[in-house]
Amino acid sequence: MIEISDVVDVHAVVGAAVVFTIIGAAVFGVYYIGFARPAAAELEQVKTEAASSISQTLGSVGTEQALSALSSFSAQIQAASSKSEVSAIQAEAATVYQRELKRKSLLDTVTTTVTGVYRSTADVAAFTTLATTLRGEINAKTTLTELQDYELSGTIDTQATSTWRSYFTGLIQSMREDVVMKRCNSSTYWEAMSRDNALALVGSSTWSTLRKMDFENTVYVEVPVTDTFSRTPTIRANSVVNIYVYDSTTENMVSLYGNATVRSVIYSTTDLATISWTLTDGSTSYSYSTDVWEAIKAAAAGDADAETVGWQDYVNDVLTRAQNAGLGNFTASVIYMVRVTEDAGKLILEYELHESATKDVILVAQVA
Numbered sequence: 001m002i003e004i005s006d007v008v009d010v011h012a013v014v015g016a017a018v019v020f021t022i023i024g025a026a027v028f029g030v031y032y033i034g035f036a037r038p039a040a041a042e043l044e045q046v047k048t049e050a051a052s053s054i055s056q057t058l059g060s061v062g063t064e065q066a067l068s069a070l071s072s073f074s075a076q077i078q079a080a081s082s083k084s085e086v087s088a089i090q091a092e093a094a095t096v097y098q099r100e101l102k103r104k105s106l107l108d109t110v111t112t113t114v115t116g117v118y119r120s121t122a123d124v125a126a127f128t129t130l131a132t133t134l135r136g137e138i139n140a141k142t143t144l145t146e147l148q149d150y151e152l153s154g155t156i157d158t159q160a161t162s163t164w165r166s167y168f169t170g171l172i173q174s175m176r177e178d179v180v181m182k183r184c185n186s187s188t189y190w191e192a193m194s195r196d197n198a199l200a201l202v203g204s205s206t207w208s209t210l211r212k213m214d215f216e217n218t219v220y221v222e223v224p225v226t227d228t229f230s231r232t233p234t235i236r237a238n239s240v241v242n243i244y245v246y247d248s249t250t251e252n253m254v255s256l257y258g259n260a261t262v263r264s265v266i267y268s269t270t271d272l273a274t275i276s277w278t279l280t281d282g283s284t285s286y287s288y289s290t291d292v293w294e295a296i297k298a299a300a301a302g303d304a305d306a307e308t309v310g311w312q313d314y315v316n317d318v319l320t321r322a323q324n325a326g327l328g329n330f331t332a333s334v335i336y337m338v339r340v341t342e343d344a345g346k347l348i349l350e351y352e353l354h355e356s357a358t359k360d361v362i363l364v365a366q367v368a
Contacts, residue, residue, distance in 0.1 A: 054093045066100040099144040110134045113160035117184045118214035130163045160207035168202045175217045182214045190344045191258035221345040222337045230330035235365045246360040261339045269293045271332040
C-alpha cells in the first residue's frame with residue numbers, strides 16, 4: 001500500500017505568500033500611482049473649482065436664501081465622491097442662482113419704490129409698512145416661477161403707487177391753497193400750482209414719478225432777474241413765466257421753475273425816463289419834453305404840476321403802445337422782480353450775481 005505524505009513544506013507556502021504579497025503591493029502601487037491618486041487629485045480640483053464658482057454666483061446675489069443655499073451646496077460638494085455628483089450639485093446650484101437673481105431684482109425694486117429723492121422710510125411710516133409687506137411676500141416664494149408670476153401680477157407697482165398717492169394726498173390736503181411742487185431729475189425743478197392741481201398731478205402719476213417729487217408750503221422771496229427788452233418783449237408785471245437756466249459750458253438748458261409770477265418790472269432811467277418829442281405839421285411845430293424820473297421825484301416832494309405828468313403807469317403804457325405798434329427798444333435794460341421759493345431764489349441770485357458766471361437765467365412768458 002502506497003501512503004501519501006501529509007507533510008507540507010511550510011517554507012514553500014510562506015515563500016509563495018510573500019511573493020504574492022509583493023506582487024499585489026506592486027500592482028496596487030501601480031494602480032494607486034497611475035490611476036487612483038490622479039483621480040483623487042482631479043476630483044479635489046473639480047470640487048475646488050465648483051465651490052469657487054457657486055461662491056461667485058450665489059455669494060454675489062446676497063439674499064438670505066442664496067447664502068443659505070451656498071452653505072448647503074458647499075457642504076455637499078465637499079462630501080461628493082465623484083465628478084458626476086459634483087456636476088449634479090452645480091446644476092442644481094445654477095437653478096437656485098436664477099431663482100435668487102429674480103428674488104434680488106424684486107427686492108431691489110421694493111427698495112427703490114420706498115426710497116424717494118425727498119421722502120423715504122426714514123420719515124414716512126407708510127413706506128416702512130409697504131416695504132415690510134412686499135419683502136415678506138417675495139421671500140415667501142420658493143420657486144422661480146412663483147417669483148416671475150409675482151412680478152407679472154404688478155403687485156409692487158400697484159401697492160407702491162397707491163402708497164405714494166395716499167401719502168401726498170394727505171400732505172397736500174393739509175396745506176394752504178398755494179402749493180409748490182419740487183421735482184428732481186438731473187437737477188431740481190420747482191413749480192407753483194394750486195392745491196387742486198397738485199392733487200390732480202398726484203392722482204395721475206405712478207410711484208416712479210412721485211418718488212422724485214415733494215410738495216410744500218414754503219417761504220417765498222422776490223429776486224431780481226436782469227434782462228433786455230429784445231429777449232423778453234412781452235413780459236409785464238403780473239406775467240406768469242417759466243424760468244430756465246442755460247449753461248454755456250455744456251450748452252444745455254434746464255427747467256428751473258414753472259409758473260413763477262413777475263411781481264414788478266423796472267426799466268433803466270437811461271432808456272425810458274427822458275421824453276423829447278417834436279411834431280412838425282407844415283410850418284407849425286409841437287414839442288414835449290420832460291424827465292419822468294425827475295417828475296416822480298418832484299411829485300414825491302409835493303409839486304402839484306409834477307403830479308399831473310401821469311407817471312403812475314407810464315412804463316407799462318409805453319411798452320403796450322410800442323408792442324401794438326410793432327416797435328421796441330431792443331437794447332433797453334430791464335429788471336424783473338420774480339416771486340419764487342426761497343431755495344430757487346438762492347440759485348437765481350447765485351447766477352444773477354455771477355457767482356456762477358457760466359449760467360444764464362432765461363424768462364419765458366406763458367400764453368393762454
